[in-house]
Amino acid sequence: MNVEDGYDEINEEIFNDGFDFEAAVEELDIAKMDEKEKFLEIINEVAALSSTEEEELLVEALTGFFDSNSEVYNDLDATETQMIENYMEKIESQENIFISNIKKHYLEKKLTQQRKR
Numbered sequence: 001m002n003v004e005d006g007y008d009e010i011n012e013e014i015f016n017d018g019f020d021f022e023a024a025v026e027e028l029d030i031a032k033m034d035e036k037e038k039f040l041e042i043i044n045e046v047a048a049l050s051s052t053e054e055e056e057l058l059v060e061a062l063t064g065f066f067d068s069n070s071e072v073y074n075d076l077d078a079t080e081t082q083m084i085e086n087y088m089e090k091i092e093s094q095e096n097i098f099i100s101n102i103k104k105h106y107l108e109k110k111l112t113q114q115r116k117r
Contacts, residue, residue, distance in 0.1 A: 026074055030067040039066070057086050 013019060033039055040063065047058040061083040064070035072078040 028066050029073075030063065031069045054087060054090075057083055057090070060086065 064072045065079045
């Protein structure tokens with residue numbers, strides 16, 4: 001985890017009985033942060049520490065969730081839906097590349113066979 005000046009200190013306010021964690025999370029907005037790069041580093045670290053094979057999709061989802069310029073800002077259901085859609089698009093793209101490579105290999109083999117005749 002990234003520990004730099006001031007980031008290793010705990011804000012004692014979070015230990016108060018009246019501290020509203022949900023409200024604190026709802027107030028997080030990358031678009032309004034002075035330390036935007038630091039927060040994005042945290043998102044990248046969280047994604048790297050997760051067990052997902054789709055780290056880049058998780059980074060994209062978390063970034064969108066915490067960015068008021070995003071269509072999915074503070075909307076967990078919309079973020080999840082977008083992440084699933086992006087995953088499906090990635091899988092389809094990979095399948096298309098795989099099929100294209102098979103077709104290319106098949107056609108190259110056919111051409112080689114025809115040239116030998």
